[in-house]
Amino acid sequence: MRRKWLGAALLLAGTALIVSAFWPGSSPWQVTSEPVAVPADYRGRYPIEALTRWVLHHPGDGRRLTLYVARYRGSDGQPRQALLPPPASAAWRRWQALGEALRQLEPDALVLAWWDDAQRVDLISGRKVWVRQPLAEAFPAKDRKLWRLLSGGFGDEEGRLRRLAHWLAMPAADALAAMRWETPSQPRYLLVSTDLLTRLEEIERLSGTRLPLEVRIFPPDGNLHAQIAAVRRWAAETGLGYLPQKVPDGIAAWRLTARSDGLLLSLLPFTGQSQPPLTPIFAFADQQLRLYRLQ
Numbered sequence: 331m332r333r334k335w336l337g338a339a340l341l342l343a344g345t346a347l348i349v350s351a352f353w354p355g356s357s358p359w360q361v362t363s364e365p366v367a368v369p370a371d372y373r374g375r376y377p378i379e380a381l382t383r384w385v386l387h388h389p390g391d392g393r394r395l396t397l398y399v400a401r402y403r404g405s406d407g408q409p410r411q412a413l414l415p416p417p418a419s420a421a422w423r424r425w426q427a428l429g430e431a432l433r434q435l436e437p438d439a440l441v442l443a444w445w446d447d448a449q450r451v452d453l454i455s456g457r458k459v460w461v462r463q464p465l466a467e468a469f470p471a472k473d474r475k476l477w478r479l480l481s482g483g484f485g486d487e488e489g490r491l492r493r494l495a496h497w498l499a500m501p502a503a504d505a506l507a508a509m510r511w512e513t514p515s516q517p518r519y520l521l522v523s524t525d526l527l528t529r530l531e532e533i534e535r536l537s538g539t540r541l542p543l544e545v546r547i548f549p550p551d552g553n554l555h556a557q558i559a560a561v562r563r564w565a566a567e568t569g570l571g572y573l574p575q576k577v578p579d580g581i582a583a584w585r586l587t588a589r590s591d592g593l594l595l596s597l598l599p600f601t602g603q604s605q606p607p608l609t610p611i612f613a614f615a616d617q618q619l620r621l622y623r624l625q
């Protein structure tokens with residue numbers, strides 16, 4: 331499967347993400363939106379003033395995507411927004427728990443995270459983030475109008491997202507040294523999520539580096555053990571490590587196609603990887619969210 335079509339394949343259960351394949355310029359997408367109630371279990375740093383559910387539907391092939399966009403005001407009183415997981419989903423619960431951990435960090439802590447994760451960090455914890463808005467150049471020209479709306483606008487005049495993309499693609503030791511050198515000497519943390527794999531094209535486009543990854547979707551066949559065995563056989567063709575993810579249509583399996591010491595790939599939970607360069611101070615049992623302290 332070509333990675334540019336991962337939008338349809340990697341609509342992970344419990345996430346609210348979209349990639350470029352969902353908004354081709356000439357496709358007749360039908361878009362509707364409606365306000366929804368903020369869940370009672372929301373425990374973020376800032377009140378959500380409005381939560382909107384967006385539904386994108388392609389009448390030609392039936393593809394459908396649901397997104398949740400939260401509007402709120404940050405510490406400066408200015409309006410902001412963030413993409414959120416669907417309420418009551420497993421991802422929603424993970425982020426609520428992560429918010430509790432983030433609020434225990436030092437008041438002057440700085441969190442480095444990809445722009446959409448950073449927006450959620452800001453909303454749920456109020457902790458300072460390295461960059462909160464995406465660059466227009468991260469997306470194909472035909473998709474930028476949609477992403478401007480979903481992200482709350484493009485920004486990053488200082489090029490921080492581009493630098494973060496370079497760090498994630500660089501050899502881990504060099505990347506960590508650059509992060510420590512180029513960020514303020516305050517308590518610093520790095521947040522890594524397996525959902526970054528759905529942002530792979532953005533990272534590659536901004537860093538100019540193609541990461542050695544392939545993905546394949548394994549549809550359910552009624553026999554979970556057989557499905558898992560098929561994933562392992564496919565992953566074993568390279569023998570370099572793989573990372574499976576549950577998706578509505580089965581299992582999305584990522585495999586390494588070459589050995590890599592890149593920071594992102596060394597921190598994600600690929601099987602067979604050597605000791606990662608950092609030890610997480612917070613992680614879920616499923617390892618989908620990991621928080622690292624940069625000494």
